[in-house]
Amino acid sequence: MIISDRTDKSKYSNVWVVAELLSGKIQPVTHELLGAARSLAAMRSSQVWAVVMGSGIAEQTHSLFAFGADKVIVVDDIRLSGFIDEIEASIMVRLIEKYKPEILIGAATARGRALIPRIAVKTNCGLTADCTELGIDPENGDLLQTRPAFGGNIMATIRCSNHRPQMATVRPRVMKALEPDFSRSGEIIRENVQDSDALKIKRIVEIFHSDQATVNLGDAQIIIAGGRGVKGPAGFEILRKFAAEVGGAVGASRAAVDAGWIPYSYQVGQTGQTVQTKVYIACGISGQIQHLVGMQSCEVIIAIDKNPDTPMMQIADIAVVGDLFEVIPEIITNLASN
Numbered sequence: 039m040i041i042s043d044r045t046d047k048s049k050y051s052n053v054w055v056v057a058e059l060l061s062g063k064i065q066p067v068t069h070e071l072l073g074a075a076r077s078l079a080a081m082r083s084s085q086v087w088a089v090v091m092g093s094g095i096a097e098q099t100h101s102l103f104a105f106g107a108d109k110v111i112v113v114d115d116i117r118l119s120g121f122i123d124e125i126e127a128s129i130m131v132r133l134i135e136k137y138k139p140e141i142l143i144g145a146a147t148a149r150g151r152a153l154i155p156r157i158a159v160k161t162n163c164g165l166t167a168d169c170t171e172l173g174i175d176p177e178n179g180d181l182l183q184t185r186p187a188f189g190g191n192i193m194a195t196i197r198c199s200n201h202r203p204q205m206a207t208v209r210p211r212v213m214k215a216l217e218p219d220f221s222r223s224g225e226i227i228r229e230n231v232q233d234s235d236a237l238k239i240k241r242i243v244e245i246f247h248s249d250q251a252t253v254n255l256g257d258a259q260i261i262i263a264g265g266r267g268v269k270g271p272a273g274f275e276i277l278r279k280f281a282a283e284v285g286g287a288v289g290a291s292r293a294a295v296d297a298g299w300i301p302y303s304y305q306v307g308q309t310g311q312t313v314q315t316k317v318y319i320a321c322g323i324s325g326q327i328q329h330l331v332g333m334q335s336c337e338v339i340i341a342i343d344k345n346p347d348t349p350m351m352q353i354a355d356i357a358v359v360g361d362l363f364e365v366i367p368e369i370i371t372n373l374a375s376n
């Protein structure tokens with residue numbers, strides 16, 4: 039969704055920090071980001087705003103002012119008690135449209151890494167991840183976003199000159215928080231969750247709860263996991279048959295979950311479950327890093343893929359090159375006849 043013209047820079051001002059919450063509590067990285075935001079705002083003669091989204095968080099805003107915010111946008115709603123990147127991103131896009139920040143910084147944490155890229159895509163703006171230094175070009179006011187590149191061998195300074203807001207993420211403990219001043223206060227702006235978000239939340243929560251009780255990948259000894267290569271819900275029926283035959287559980291990649299073929303509770307990876315089974319059989323999963331971090335400690339990894347060169351096929355103990363719709367029925371037939 040590309041909304042308004044983001045090239046008219048004169049309409050954009052102020053430095054925003056997206057507050058990082060864990061179990062409903064604002065995390066120290068937010069205070070560090072506010073410290074960085076204060077220096078940037080001073081160079082741009084603008085203000086620091088913090089955005090905090092969650093449930094029962096209204097009481098926590100005073101720490102945001104103490105650590106440097108001039109204004110705080112609060113979106114406090116019971117339906118935001120569990121982090122859902124899709125929902126928070128659509129709220130952020132609305133806020134950006136309304137208030138037009140020039141710079142937006144977030145934490146390079148699991149939450150920030152799921153949320154901030156979504157905002158960047160939805161607003162058609164650039165994003166530099168894992169910055170170690172942020173500055174302002176005095177010539178034209180561009181945000182200078184410095185980060186290691188080429189395996190840390192050089193430092194690259196990146197700028198996103200054409201669109202606003204300019205977005206960056208920073209890892210925890212990279213920037214320094216200012217000494218808090220608890221006598222500081224500022225303006226609180228309350229924003230709501232809209233009905234369209236509420237409907238999405240309801241759908242996602244229903245899907246999540248409908249299966250939560252029956253999926254416990256952590257207890258399984260064997261997981262048969264499917265990815266985009268499974269091609270749809272019918273493909274997962276074949277995996278279920280396979281799992282029933284070997285007494286295993288079914289898992290999935292995020293691509294399969296995002297496509298709506300299987301509920302989120304089956305997802306393995308960075309933003310899903312971490313598993314450590316005896317056997318992990320990846321069917322049509324390419325093995326991107328966000329998936330591998332959730333399963334690479336399994337004892338034996340078997341991969342079935344048409345492409346022999348995928349990261350999953352490289353790390354697999356047994357790599358079967360072939361069409362999973364031919365390979366798996368053959369395995370099931372062999373198992374049944376033994």
Ligand SMILES: Cc1cc2nc3c(=O)[nH]c(=O)nc-3n(C[C@H](O)[C@H](O)[C@H](O)COP(=O)(O)OP(=O)(O)OC[C@H]3O[C@@H](n4cnc5c(N)ncnc54)[C@H](O)[C@@H]3O)c2cc1C
Binds near residue numbers: 291292293328348
């Ligand atoms: C912040 C963030 C968090 C993320 N978290 C997760 C996470 O928790 N878990 C996760 O999984 N991903 C996660 N991702 C997404 C991840 O980057 C990948 O996009 C995703 O894992 C790809 O899923 P896939 O391997 O199923 O799809 P693809 O990469 O498209 O791979 C499909 C594979 O299927 C094979 N194939 C196609 N047809 C057949 C066939 N008939 N027979 C055999 N093989 C076939 C192809 O050769 C290919 O290798 C995250 C991404 C981000 C940015």
